[in-house]
Amino acid sequence: MTRVRVEPLGADLEPEPGESVIEAAWRLGYQWPTTCWGQAECMLCRVDVIAGEEATVPQGADEELALRTRLPASAQRPGLRLACRLQVRGDGVVLRKRGVVAPGPTGAP
């Protein structure tokens, strides 16, 4: 099992094989910014990989295209990934993402 740290919330997620970071978060009841719910379209789930990049699975074609074309140049920077496409293959990955909300007492997304 691989562990991913999400800052500044300080959450630890454990994505299952083949599961993206946002899917792991949803499975555990976290809220994560999105309006396309996993289609690599809305860009709202994007994260900064601030450590452990070597333990991430490289971008696929759809994520690469979205990051290149669906963000203004001012928002583009190295280490940016889409949580709905980002998979990890080892420990040590640390992400920075504002707006992630821990599972609440209501459990409502």
Next chain:
Amino acid sequence: MAVAPDRESGRGGVPFAMKDPLHVPRERYYDRAFFELERERLWPHVWQMACRLEEIPASGDFVEYEICDQSIIVVRQADGSIGAFFNACRHRATELAKGDGRFPGGQIVCPFHGWRWNLDGSSSFVFGAEGFAPECLDPDDLRLRECLVDTWGGCVWINMDPDAPPLLDGLAPVPAMLDPLGVENMRVWWWKEVILDANWKLAQEAFLEGYHTMQTHPQIRRGPDDEAPPQLLAYETYARGHSSFRNGTQRVKMTPDQSLELSRIFWEGQDAMTLEKDIRVMASVRDHPDAAQSFPRLAVDAIYEDAAARGIPIAPYGPAMKLWGGEVFAFPNYFVLPQFANALCYRSRPYGDDPERCRFEVWSLTTYPEGEEPGPPQLQGRYAKDDTEHWGLIPRQDFSNIERQQRGLHSRSFEQLRLATEWERAISNMHESLDRHLER
């Protein structure tokens, strides 16, 4: 306004209706009005194979099924059941999903304004809801519109007509014929398609009879060159347009080497029904002491022994094995040709809005050892009808005739197809069932 006499003569106002089972008016394959009548009265009211079940194994997996101007999304639900919805946003009609893929967040999201639905079709979010009059946002009215959906034979079937009979009634007797052959356990070995310049019915009619084999596929002709009897096959037609053929009681005696050679030609010629792995197993009994007398039985026994050793859930011995090497047609457009633990399947659909083009898909299915089934299949590709790299000799021979036939229909010399009572009854049976739909 003058109306062509043929158009008026059909029952229920069906133009170019079937008058007898021996002839098919040529206009049924290219007439625009006939095509549009099919679009309105056939396709929205008939069960049709929408996708293979293994395409959508997990919750949120979807496949789009297109038929004429309609698009349906087939969605695996969280509880493992399957939903089918008309693919149109309840806001301003945008198609919600294209091709195939996943709704990983359990949400179907319109790419235009971000409206959302749960996998069961219930509305879950309207962006800027405060800007709408309440009557525009009635939850029941916002639900995605459903199709009937059911599964059989390793496939998902849909029907847009809420009053349609249950799937198994609509398909009868096809399921009862094929279930004993284990079609439910088969998975995709490969899946390809071709766009043909021919009506969807004309394309599939090439596969409703084995009568063409003698001339079209000389390499698989059985028996002496000067007598390749068409009565080797026994044809049956059923209610609702379904039909089948199978090997008849008359056999052509072949030596083990001739049998193996024919099997190899089938394998190389279409990589379906008989696969390379089967030939290896069959070859293992070539030198058996009884091979000269009973090679076919020994070969089948060997295939069963091999399946048992590998954990392949091949269906048990039984009378349904008589369908091996034959064909079962499920009206309006789906075929299963079983052989051993394998099958060849076809689906023919109109392509675009053109009565004279069709999208013809081919699946080669096989049965994998339990626990070793492959992941979701992908369409390998769309290949030209004469692509020697991607189509075997047998389908290329068939495709070639089909387009020439469509051209020939327009010949000023030609009026109607004439059909053999003994070999081609399945074709008129299909057309008669079609007319019953068009009359409604």
